[in-house]
Amino acid sequence: MRPAIRPLHLLPLLALALLLLSAVTASAHKVMLFASVEGGVVTGYAYAPGGTRLPDNTIEVFGPQNKKLGTIKTDAQGTFTFTPHRRCDLRFEMQTGDGHRAVYTVHAAELPPSLADSAPTAPQTAATAPPAAPTPIALPCPSRAAGTPCPTTSPCRTGTPCGGNCGGKCGTACNTAQAGELGTLVDRAVSRHVTPLREQLETYEQKIRWHDVLGGIGYIIGLAGLAAYGLARKRSEGGR
Amino acid sequence: MHIADGVVSLPVLAVGSSLAAAGVALGLKKIDYRQIPRVGVLTAGFFVASLIHIPVGPGQVHLLMNGLTGIVLGWAAFPALLVALFLQALLFGYGGVTVLGLNTLTMALPAVCCHYLFGRHLAGQHQPRGTFLLAFAAGASGVALSGTLLAATLYFSNREFFGVATAILIAHLPVMVVEGALTGGAVLFLKRVQPEIFHDIKPSVDNTAQHH
Numbered sequence: 001m002r003p004a005i006r007p008l009h010l011l012p013l014l015a016l017a018l019l020l021l022s023a024v025t026a027s028a029h030k031v032m033l034f035a036s037v038e039g040g041v042v043t044g045y046a047y048a049p050g051g052t053r054l055p056d057n058t059i060e061v062f063g064p065q066n067k068k069l070g071t072i073k074t075d076a077q078g079t080f081t082f083t084p085h086r087r088c089d090l091r092f093e094m095q096t097g098d099g100h101r102a103v104y105t106v107h108a109a110e111l112p113p114s115l116a117d118s119a120p121t122a123p124q125t126a127a128t129a130p131p132a133a134p135t136p137i138a139l140p141c142p143s144r145a146a147g148t149p150c151p152t153t154s155p156c157r158t159g160t161p162c163g164g165n166c167g168g169k170c171g172t173a174c175n176t177a178q179a180g181e182l183g184t185l186v187d188r189a190v191s192r193h194v195t196p197l198r199e200q201l202e203t204y205e206q207k208i209r210w211h212d213v214l215g216g217i218g219y220i221i222g223l224a225g226l227a228a229y230g231l232a233r234k235r236s237e238g239g240r
Numbered sequence: 241m242h243i244a245d246g247v248v249s250l251p252v253l254a255v256g257s258s259l260a261a262a263g264v265a266l267g268l269k270k271i272d273y274r275q276i277p278r279v280g281v282l283t284a285g286f287f288v289a290s291l292i293h294i295p296v297g298p299g300q301v302h303l304l305m306n307g308l309t310g311i312v313l314g315w316a317a318f319p320a321l322l323v324a325l326f327l328q329a330l331l332f333g334y335g336g337v338t339v340l341g342l343n344t345l346t347m348a349l350p351a352v353c354c355h356y357l358f359g360r361h362l363a364g365q366h367q368p369r370g371t372f373l374l375a376f377a378a379g380a381s382g383v384a385l386s387g388t389l390l391a392a393t394l395y396f397s398n399r400e401f402f403g404v405a406t407a408i409l410i411a412h413l414p415v416m417v418v419e420g421a422l423t424g425g426a427v428l429f430l431k432r433v434q435p436e437i438f439h440d441i442k443p444s445v446d447n448t449a450q451h452h
Contacts, residue, residue, distance in 0.1 A: 003281070030242070030244065030333060030334060040395070046277070077389070095247060098390070098404065098407065098408050098411070099243035099244060099247050099248075099390060099393070100242075100243075100244050100247075100396055101244040101245070101246055101247050102244075206333075207290060208332055212331040212332065213288065213291065213331075215331065216284075216287050216327040216331050217284045217287065218327075219323075219327055220280055220283045220284045220287060220323060220327070221280060221284070223280070223283075223323060224276050224277065224279065224280030224283075227271070227276050227277045227279075228273065228277075231271075231272075231273040232273060232274065235273055
């Protein structure tokens with residue numbers, strides 16, 4: 001009679017498993033969110049590992065203290081947009097019907113400073129942020145009569161005499177919001193270039209790596225060894 | 241098929257985890273010394289199977305292989321899947337650590353059902369066709385039962401049942417077919433090289449008698 005167990009013959013099964021592993025598309029089965037800020041609007045998308053977009057999913061937006069700020073839906077391409085009214089941490093939470101859940105947080109610091117700070121946000125983000133509310137400062141045009149158009153196209157700077165395109169008219173209030181226009185443009189350009197990098201970083205973080213898979217199998221073999229050791233000891237003690 | 245952290249309600253989590261704990265305890269009690277290599281190999285197989293994805297419509301589903309685990313291991317599927325799911329949660333972020341018990345129950349209970357429904361008949365089955373069909377049924381119903389349990393879990397967490405259940409089951413139809421075929425192939429292969437694997441190991445068997 002053959003012995004009941006021939007562990008060597010289980011090896012083909014392991015080989016089969018490893019063979020199947022070669023079909024791995026380096027992805028996981030869960031759902032994920034990605035969001036970035038562009039010109040005061042949070043845009044993002046829902047996706048499954050491997051890059052498949054997830055359309056028609058409801059995303060809830062939470063502010064500080066779990067205050068619900070709104071509910072949005074992803075469109076046919078799985079993308080969504082959200083316009084925040086305050087500068088605070090935004091938590092995007094998506095639950096799909098089949099038990100998957102994804103969370104993505106957009107930090108207050110990523111939002112443009114022109115948005116009003118919300119009182120409940122952490123003070124450190126408020127401290128590092130540039131002055132938020134645009135305060136109109138009436139600055140005289142030094143050499144021109146009020147009401148004449150400004151000839152130059154240089155932008156206004158807060159605190160300097162207004163010689164530039166302050167609403168196109170001399171004598172009008174110079175507004176930090178106008179100076180902020182340039183900032184918004186820069187913000188937009190930078191985020192356009194940075195977003196792909198951040199996406200790449202996210203994907204890289206989610207990637208399943210061979211060493212993780214092999215490590216897991218190693219753990220299982222180790223545990224089986226431990227169990228065999230424990231049971232063998234119990235058996236030999238029981239036999240005595 | 242993995243439920244994520246923070247989706248189900250606390251009572252569901254508590255009940256699911258306690259049931260899973262009971263299953264694991266029972267499974268551990270039933271593991272015999274000679275069964276350990278089997279448990280190890282099938283744990284590794286399950287651990288790896290979830291990495292194989294099948295694109296379905298907009299999303300993806302993955303293999304489960306809880307049917308195969310069940311027909312070979314029986315109740316020992318509980319501790320086996322617990323370990324595999326724990327490592328999946330830790331290394332790949334599938335499911336989560338707080339829902340570990342619930343996910344174990346969702347996948348191991350169908351495995352045990354497959355053992356009693358199909359696995360036990362494999363030992364006496366000598367026709368390749370019958371073997372394949374039994375194994376196919378085990379693989380497919382492992383996925384189907386897990387999907388149903390998953391839908392039930394979500395229902396008890398105050399969600400509607402039929403829409404979710406149909407969506408899950410429809411999404412997993414291709415998985416059932418692939419999984420059935422793979423289980424069939426694996427069982428046919430095992431039947432040839434290791435037919436004893438489908439016989440229960442009786443803990444009372446005198447081990448010394450086998451050394452000859």
